[in-house]
Amino acid sequence: MTDAADLRRRTAALLTAHPPATTGRLDFLRARFDAGLAWVHFPEGLGGLDAPRSLQSVVDAELTAAGAPDNDPGRIGIGLGMAAPTILRFGSEEQKQRWLRPLWTGEEVWCQLFSEPGAGSDLAALATRAVRDAEGARSDAEGGGDRVVEGGRDQGVEGGGGWVVDGQKVWTSSAHLARWAILIARTDPSVPKHRGISYFVCDMTDPGVEVRPLRQITGEAEFNEVFLTGVRIPDAHRLGEVGEGWKVAQTTLMNERVAIGGSRIPREGGMIGVAAEDWRARPALRTHDLHQRLLTLWVEAEVARLTGERLRQQLSPTLNSVRAGGAPTGQPGPEGSGMKLAFARLAQEISGWEVEFLAEDGLTYDDWTMRRPDGVDFTGREAGYRYLRAKGNSIEGGTSEVLLNIVAERVLGLPPEPRTDKDVAWKDLPR
Amino acid sequence: MTDGTPRPGAPAPDPDLLYSEDEEALRAAVRSLLADRGAPATVLAALESGAPHDTGLWRALATDIGTAGLLVPEKLGGHGASAREAAVVLEELGRSVAPVPYLTSAVIAVTALLGCGDGAGVAAPLAALAAGRTVGVLALPLPTAPGTPPDLAVRAAADGTLTGRVTSVADAASAALLLVPAEGTDGPALYAVEAAAEGVRTDTVTPLDLTRPLGHLTFDGARGRLLATGDRARAAVDRALLTGAGLLASEQLGVAEWCLAETVRHTAERTQFGRPVGSFQALKHRMAALWLEVASARAAARYAADALASDSPDAPVAVAVAQAYCGPVAVRAAEECVQLHGGIGMTWEHPAHLFLKRAKSDELALGSPGRHRDALGALVGIDAP
Ligand SMILES: Cc1cc2nc3c(=O)[nH]c(=O)nc-3n(C[C@H](O)[C@H](O)[C@H](O)COP(=O)(O)OP(=O)(O)OC[C@H]3O[C@@H](n4cnc5c(N)ncnc54)[C@H](O)[C@@H]3O)c2cc1C
Numbered sequence: 001m002t003d004a005a006d007l008r009r010r011t012a013a014l015l016t017a018h019p020p021a022t023t024g025r026l027d028f029l030r031a032r033f034d035a036g037l038a039w040v041h042f043p044e045g046l047g048g049l050d051a052p053r054s055l056q057s058v059v060d061a062e063l064t065a066a067g068a069p070d071n072d073p074g075r076i077g078i079g080l081g082m083a084a085p086t087i088l089r090f091g092s093e094e095q096k097q098r099w100l101r102p103l104w105t106g107e108e109v110w111c112q113l114f115s116e117p118g119a120g121s122d123l124a125a126l127a128t129r130a131v132r133d134a135e136g137a138r139s140d141a142e143g144g145g146d147r148v149v150e151g152g153r154d155q156g157v158e159g160g161g162g163w164v165v166d167g168q169k170v171w172t173s174s175a176h177l178a179r180w181a182i183l184i185a186r187t188d189p190s191v192p193k194h195r196g197i198s199y200f201v202c203d204m205t206d207p208g209v210e211v212r213p214l215r216q217i218t219g220e221a222e223f224n225e226v227f228l229t230g231v232r233i234p235d236a237h238r239l240g241e242v243g244e245g246w247k248v249a250q251t252t253l254m255n256e257r258v259a260i261g262g263s264r265i266p267r268e269g270g271m272i273g274v275a276a277e278d279w280r281a282r283p284a285l286r287t288h289d290l291h292q293r294l295l296t297l298w299v300e301a302e303v304a305r306l307t308g309e310r311l312r313q314q315l316s317p318t319l320n321s322v323r324a325g326g327a328p329t330g331q332p333g334p335e336g337s338g339m340k341l342a343f344a345r346l347a348q349e350i351s352g353w354e355v356e357f358l359a360e361d362g363l364t365y366d367d368w369t370m371r372r373p374d375g376v377d378f379t380g381r382e383a384g385y386r387y388l389r390a391k392g393n394s395i396e397g398g399t400s401e402v403l404l405n406i407v408a409e410r411v412l413g414l415p416p417e418p419r420t421d422k423d424v425a426w427k428d429l430p431r
Numbered sequence: 432m433t434d435g436t437p438r439p440g441a442p443a444p445d446p447d448l449l450y451s452e453d454e455e456a457l458r459a460a461v462r463s464l465l466a467d468r469g470a471p472a473t474v475l476a477a478l479e480s481g482a483p484h485d486t487g488l489w490r491a492l493a494t495d496i497g498t499a500g501l502l503v504p505e506k507l508g509g510h511g512a513s514a515r516e517a518a519v520v521l522e523e524l525g526r527s528v529a530p531v532p533y534l535t536s537a538v539i540a541v542t543a544l545l546g547c548g549d550g551a552g553v554a555a556p557l558a559a560l561a562a563g564r565t566v567g568v569l570a571l572p573l574p575t576a577p578g579t580p581p582d583l584a585v586r587a588a589a590d591g592t593l594t595g596r597v598t599s600v601a602d603a604a605s606a607a608l609l610l611v612p613a614e615g616t617d618g619p620a621l622y623a624v625e626a627a628a629e630g631v632r633t634d635t636v637t638p639l640d641l642t643r644p645l646g647h648l649t650f651d652g653a654r655g656r657l658l659a660t661g662d663r664a665r666a667a668v669d670r671a672l673l674t675g676a677g678l679l680a681s682e683q684l685g686v687a688e689w690c691l692a693e694t695v696r697h698t699a700e701r702t703q704f705g706r707p708v709g710s711f712q713a714l715k716h717r718m719a720a721l722w723l724e725v726a727s728a729r730a731a732a733r734y735a736a737d738a739l740a741s742d743s744p745d746a747p748v749a750v751a752v753a754q755a756y757c758g759p760v761a762v763r764a765a766e767e768c769v770q771l772h773g774g775i776g777m778t779w780e781h782p783a784h785l786f787l788k789r790a791k792s793d794e795l796a797l798g799s800p801g802r803h804r805d806a807l808g809a810l811v812g813i814d815a816p
Contacts, residue, residue, distance in 0.1 A: 267442050268811075279813055286816035294813060295804040299755045306730035310448040338723045407722055408715035412695050415710035 002040070002051035004058045010049075011037060011062040020068040029071050029105040032063075038071075038104045042088065046100050054312060057264065071106045074375040078174060079103040079110035081259025083182050083201075086252045090199070090239040095157050099180065099201070111178035112256075113169040113202060113226055114249070118431070120171075121402050123184075124193045124246055125429070128167025130185035130200065133232060156180075156203060157236040163187075163200065165208075165231040173396075175211045175224040176372050178204045182252060183233075184245050189427040196426055197245035201237040208232070218388045219368040222376065256397045258336040260343065264312065265305055271350045271386060272301035274379055278357060290357050297350050304342045311335060334410040337403040344393035344400055347378075351386040358383055443743040448733040454519045460496050461523040464488075469529040471782030477530060478641045483604040484566075489531045492520075493563025499537040500561030502674075503545070508558035514674060518681035518736035525685025525761075528785045530642040532566050532602035534682065539675040540567035543610050546667025547621060547659040556608055556623060567608035569671055570624075570648055572599045576798025577672035578747065578806045580665055585613040585650055587620055591657060592630070593650040601796070603646030604635050611648075611655060612668050621664040622655030629653065640792035642785060673750055676797040677739045680732040680753035686790050687725045687757075687764035693783070694718060694768045701773075714771060721764055728760045751807040758794040765790040 018031045032038055033047045037059050042048025063070075073080055080103070087099055102108040119126040165185055175181070181202040188196035202209070208231035213221035240248035268276055279286065279294055355362040366382040378386060394400040408414045421429055450458070468488045477485045493499035498520045503509020517538055524533055537560065544557045544567075559565035575581045585595030593613055603609075609624045609631070624631060630653030638645045659667055695718055698709030708714060735753035738746040765787040769776035776783045794800065808815060 276811075276813060283816075288816055291808065291813070291815050292801075292804065295808050296755075298811065298813060299752050299804065299807065302752050303727045303731045303756045306446075306448065306734050307727045309446070310730040310733065313447070313449050335726070338726055341720075341723055342727065401716070404716040404719040405712065407719035412715075412718055412722055414695060414699055414715050414718065415707045417710060417712065418706065 002049045002055070004055055007037070007040065007049075007051065007055055007058050008062060010035060011059050015063075015066050015068070020066060025069040026105060026107065028069055030101070032068075033101050033104050037063075039084075042100075046088070046096055047104050053315060071104060072375075074377070075177075076103070076106045076109055077259060077375065078112050078178075079108070079180075082112055082252045082256050083110040083180070085255040086182060086199075086239060086248060087201075089251050090248050092157070092236075094236075095201075095239070098157050103180075108179040109174060109177045111172050111175045111181045111204065112252070113172055113175075113181045113183040113228075114252075115171050116168060117170050121399055123249070124197065125426075126167075126184060126186060126197065128165065128169065128183075128185045128228060129189075130163040130165045130187050130198060130233070133162035133164045156201070156234070158234060161235045163233045163235065163238075165200070165202070165228050165233055167228050169226040169228065171214070171223045171396075172211075172226045173223045174375070175204065175226050176213065176221075177374065180204060181226075182239075184249050186426065187242055187245070190425050191243070192423055193421065193426040193429065194246045195243055197249070198242050199239045199245035199248040200233050201239065202228075202231065202233055203237075206231055206233075213370075213372055215370055217391060218385055219365075220371045220373050222373055253398065254333070254336060257340040257403065260340050260393070260397045264308065267302060267305060268298075269305070270301075271347055271354075271378060271390075272298055274383075274386075275350050275354045275357070278354060278383075282357075285357055285359055290353070293353055294357075297346065297353060300342075301346055301350070304339075304346055307342065308339055311339060334406050337398070337406045338411075340397065341400055341403050341407075344390075347386075347390040347393050351383060351390045354383040355387045441745065442734075442748075443738055443741060443745050446734055446737045446743075448730055448737065450519065450733075451515075454516055457498075457516055458519045458523060461492065461498065461520055462526075464491055464496060465523055465527040465529055469527045471528065471785060474528055474530060474642065474785060475780075475782065483635075483644050484530045484532055484602065488529060489566075490563065492529075492531055492533070493537065497563075498533065499541075499563035502538065502541050503557060503561035507549070507554060507561065509561040513740035514678060515736045515740045518678050518732065521678050521681040522685040522688070522732075525682035525687075525789070526689045528642045528686070528782075528789045530644075532568070532605045534675060534679060535568045535602040536560060536566045536606070537563075538678055539569050539671045540608070540610055542674045543569050543621065543667050543671035544658070546663070546670045548663065550658075552623070552656060552658055560608070565607050566602065566605045567610060568600060568602050568606040569668065570597045570600050570603075570609045570611040571668070571672075572597065573601045573643075573645065573792075573796050574599070574798070575672060576802045576806070577669055577676050577750065578798075580619070581612065581668070581672075583612055583614040583619065585611055587613040587615040587622060587655065589616050591622070591655050592652045593622060593624065593655045594652060595650050597648045597650075599636070599645045600648055601643050601645055603633050603648055604644055609648065610658070611650070612664065613655070615660060618661050619664045619668075620660045621658045621667060623658055624650070624653055624655045638792070640788040642789055643792060672797060673747065674739055676754050676803075677735040677746070677750040679793060679797055680728070680735050680750075680757040683757040683761035683790065683793050684725070684728045684732045686761040686786050686793065687721075687728060690761075690764035690768035690783070690786050690790075691718065691721050691725050694721075694764075694771045697772055708771075717767060717771070721767055724760045725764065728757045731756045748807065748810050751803040751810065754798060754803040755800045755807060758790075758800050761790040762787075762794050 014035045018028050036049040038047035040049050040051040040056050041053040116126050183200045183202040184197050186196050187198040208229045210227040212225045214225050215221045365384040500509030501512040501517045505511040541560050544553050547553045560567050584597050585593050607626050611622045611624050630651045632649040634647045636645050701708050731753040735749040738749035768783045775781050
């Protein structure tokens with residue numbers, strides 16, 4: 001198994017062959033991917049070395065110290081956190097080769113076409129249809145006849161007939177920046193809702209894909225409405241079997257919960273660090289009540305950090321955890337929902353505390369201009385922005401209510417809710 | 432005021448927050464012993480016998496399994512294990528609310544003695560505690576927090592005789608050996624006193640937590656043996672309190688775990704309105720939220736144990752965080768346990784009350800959450816107004 005010393009050696013070799021000072025950003029990132037140092041727990045040839053996930057931090061620390069460019073994970077979070085693990089698990093060799101490298105380097109941004117106006121928490125109720133394309137669109141080597149191909153850029157993965165997709169998606173983060181989307185659509189309305197879904201990769205530059213900004217609570221348009229009208233998707237862009245899309249989506253969702261709130265942060269990292277700095281910088285605003293509440297939040301943030309660390313240790317086969325029967329590197333389980341729950345609650349409470357602490361300054365907002373941002377910046381903007389944006393943390397990626405259901409049923413084994421929709425064909429469900 | 436404010440101490444670089452194979456083996460041994468002899472119903476019966484602790488269970492735990500000597504180095508007659516192993520024992524003891532003086536004797540008293548250096552006066556009592564032959568307690572009120580020198584209620588005369596009264600000492604009635612912090616003629620000192628010696632009186636009180644009895648100790652010219660003086664005495668007492676507080680978090684974790692597991696079990700079986708009450712979302716969400724708190728308490732408690740075991744400079748932060756967090760979690764778990772059991776949760780026969788009483792008294796023990804938060808504020812540079 002690749003160990004820390006080996007990774008340090010490989011990182012040093014990368015830095016020697018491609019000195020960050022004289023290498024272009026993209027060239028460096030591509031070389032890093034090819035050296036297997038992008039996500040070390042991925043397979044060799046796909047940006048990794050089959051190493052324990054926990055060892056990524058060794059590589060990251062060395063590269064940061066050397067001033068190497070990073071791949072801007074905040075901007076490409078959906079690709080990294082959701083698309084990549086799903087493609088890795090369900091993709092064909094060709095699909096992995098085509099999509100993972102530009103995804104990781106950030107050359108291609110991804111978005112997630114899951115939610116619909118009528119299907120949010122009840123995602124499996126989705127109505128977007130995908131029907132077999134009678135004309136076999138883009139099954140030929142030249143790709144869709146009517147689309148303009150930018151110089152030299154390839155299409156994706158070719159062959160195998162195709163599908164025509166119609167429907168509407170909503171709250172789609174980064175759709176305005178995305179080259180690709182993970183998409184779930186109904187391929188069989190005559191079976192119960194979870195069984196008639198298939199999972200595709202959609203080319204966002206294809207004709208029939210229309211993205212309209214949707215302004216949100218913060219004033220900016222971070223997410224969008226996406227209208228899909230006669231969008232042709234080659235069958236080679238399907239992940240998993242026809243009708244098995246729900247199973248594939250589960251992998252995406254589990255990873256999404258870990259991606260939101262599961263990142264490794266130092267003590268006093270993230271929002272609690274900003275709040276603590278505010279406290280230190282503004283002694284005149286201090287009160288006893290705010291002091292007590294800040295300390296309580298500090299404790300909770302530190303405990304959440306340790307809990308995340310412990311979960312990571314369980315997921316990573318370090319020597320210790322393997323001896324203790326820990327799971328090998330792998331897919332996050334439903335425990336990941338717990339981390340997202342804690343993160344959402346803390347982000348909301350800390351940012352609420354901060355607005356209150358800042359008193360008069362808490363009454364102002366930095367900028368209501370309608371913009372379409374590249375990503376979420378949780379520490380770069382003012383407290384008011386943090387307070388408002390954090391409200392989404394308990395909604396996006398599964399609401400806290402839904403995550404509590406998941407923990408109750410899949411972690412604690414409590415009896416399920418009685419259901420009326422389980423054995424009814426999707427087309428016969430009341431709407 | 433921002434200049435010169437101390438910044439948060441660095442957390443230990445690579446804390447091990449999991450359990451090792453040896454620790455799991457130790458857990459299995461303690462758990463099976465407790466399942467045989469310390470089931471909550473047995474605990475309840477034993478409490479009503481009036482004995483200060485279950486001596487049979489204590490002997491098996493302390494001597495047969497050898498847990499009493501975990502923190503004592505091998506050359507001093509112990510097992511040379513660490514706070515990590517003792518924490519595992521405490522998790523199991525919390526899970527069964529067993530009435531044994533483990534925390535007081537094998538953790539706090541042992542740590543206090545270890546802090547006195549390796550003089551001859553220390554080796555013999557340490558070996559007796561490590562072997563489980565003697566129960567020892569540190570004579571301070573149970574709520575005493577680490578970090579600040581406690582007010583000493585006992586005065587030592589130049590000839591080593593002690594006078595004063597210490598209230599609410601946990602497991603006082605079980606103890607043969609009292610380690611008494613006293614104000615000597617030249618500052619703080621730590622004395623060893625035989626509980627049976629002339630001039631020592633132990634008055635038991637009726638405790639909220641029946642499983643951890645309390646006693647008031649009165650010293651009236653009792654003869655003490657000097658163990659340490661000055662800074663060494665103070666440091667030994669503080670380290671004992673810090674270790675006790677840090678490992679108490681593991682006991683609190685055990686209490687919370689039992690409460691959650693029992694509540695899940697009960698609500699999955701109990702039927703009302705034609706369905707298991709555990710299928711109602713209002714209850715499920717409460718138990719799921721509790722699960723998250725218990726999982727978080729485990730991380731906090733493990734970090735404290737690991738920091739103590741490795742003698743990390745971050746140990747005071749780790750202990751304050753664990754105590755500020757785990758105490759309230761145990762109380763909430765026990766309160767939810769009573770509530771979600773309905774009427775049966777209010778009965779004497781059902782063990783839920785033992786856990787509630789332990790959880791609430793543990794919350795006050797070795798510093799309340801508020802005390803620990805205040806201590807933390809000073810440690811990480813979040814100063815009071
Ligand atoms: C900032 C942001 C970014 C997003 N980005 C994306 C994206 O990129 N791609 C994408 O596909 N989606 C995205 N979403 C959508 C998000 O996944 C959904 O909003 C979410 O799953 C909730 O669905 P809903 O909005 O339809 O609410 P509903 O499902 O209608 O929920 C309404 C309320 O009912 C509660 N509720 C629903 N079902 C239950 C239940 N069974 N038990 C208890 N309570 C219940 C919910 O918790 C909520 O409080 C984003 C959302 C936000 C806020």
